[in-house]
Amino acid sequence: MTARTARERVRAELTREITDIARRHLATEGAGGLSLRAVAREMGMVSSAIYRYFPSRDDLLTALIIDGYNALGEAVEQADAGCPRDDFLGRWLTVCHAVRDWALAHPHEYALLYGSPVPGYQAPQDTVPAAVRDTIVFGRIMSEAHHASALAPAQPAPPPPPSLQSDAAIVRSIIPDVPDDVIFRGLTAWTALYGWVSFELFGQFNNTIEERRTAFDHSMRLMAAMMGLAQ
């Protein structure tokens, strides 16, 4: 649906230009350094004019967040698409590296998505569809692996307590048709993945882990073994 009037077209164009400049500022200064006035200045606009396009700084942030989730989700989707369908361990590792690579390439955007919430900012509900794109990819891998019987009986571990059944039911909308035990093993691996990336990006590994890519790969292989992904 292309814009009909000239005004609508220039509005869409300017909106895109604002988010582009804002994303560049975000990449160099971080979320805290994102200034509407600076964006306006760079566009040759007066600061108040920006408010015709984004009613507040938070709304601009929301646009950047949605863009970020989509960019990460797309990177993950493409990474998975390049793998043989039945190499579940390979798909898991590829997805892990896709997340990490994207995060390293866009540290401030990653921080915006998975770091501390911006104070006073409440992510609106319309970020959700974009936010779960990467998770859906992971859920499909788990689900397909389970149905291909590629989840080897993992090490003995306590089963999930019954009180977690209702939570498992919700997660099953993302990892469909798998037993509770698989759900929570997947959830644990998923948080470990982002936990590692966040630790690495936020400096928690400084002066400690130097071979980060190798260590990350190894850690994700441990999580694969925990999930029961063969090999």
Next chain:
Amino acid sequence: MTARTARERVRAELTREITDIARRHLATEGAGGLSLRAVAREMGMVSSAIYRYFPSRDDLLTALIIDGYNALGEAVEQADAGCPRDDFLGRWLTVCHAVRDWALAHPHEYALLYGSPVPGYQAPQDTVPAAVRDTIVFGRIMSEAHHASALAPAQPAPPPPPSLQSDAAIVRSIIPDVPDDVIFRGLTAWTALYGWVSFELFGQFNNTIEERRTAFDHSMRLMAAMMGLAQ
């Protein structure tokens, strides 16, 4: 070493009062909302006077960060001290819950320590001793469990690649006298712990996981099994 002159004593008192008020502001507004002017206002001081005590906002932040690491570290130390020495699984779970409980009780302080780095702020080196207190507790548990042969031969998993040996050597200063494999299993569990807490605190589990304490406990038991901690 108590302050000698009256001036030094009142200076120490005022410094403490500043950090106390700042910590309260931090708890209610978050790191971004920490304002030197607001702190000064609450003290009945003029804003510029604060700079006699903290040369910049970043220095005040550093003081709060060190305090935060120490508070978390102390909570973890006390939690571990209350456990039977040879119940290694119990000690691990207790430490996990201590971290999570502290984080839930002090969300903004936790975000300051483990969330996105404050833009333009570089944590000085003197935060390090406080920052590793909790890690040292965990390292001691792992090390003692290994030497008590309480780390059951865990599920088959690839051994750490040789290129990680130098990193393992560094981590060994925190988890002493254990083989590389144990090092990286511990590191993975450690990042999974903080990954979970961050996910929970930063809203990633909203509308998904509701029985959070139970789910967390189960996830940490899975990580215990991954490390080979018995039962």
Next chain:
DNA sequence: TGTTCGTCAAGAGCGGTGCTCTCTTTTTCT
């Protein structure tokens, strides 16, 4: 004891921020 010197609170001010309100210009629709 008196004086000097370092420390500190206070105030004004600089350049920056998000945001609002008003006014004018431009474009679109009837």
Next chain:
DNA sequence: AGAAAAAGAGAGCACCGCTCTTGACGAACA
């Protein structure tokens, strides 16, 4: 062509971190 809607410009408010200068006070020294 005229009315209505949209957009840009400008001034202004209340805040921020931080700097510089000024004047007062307390502590150490002659």
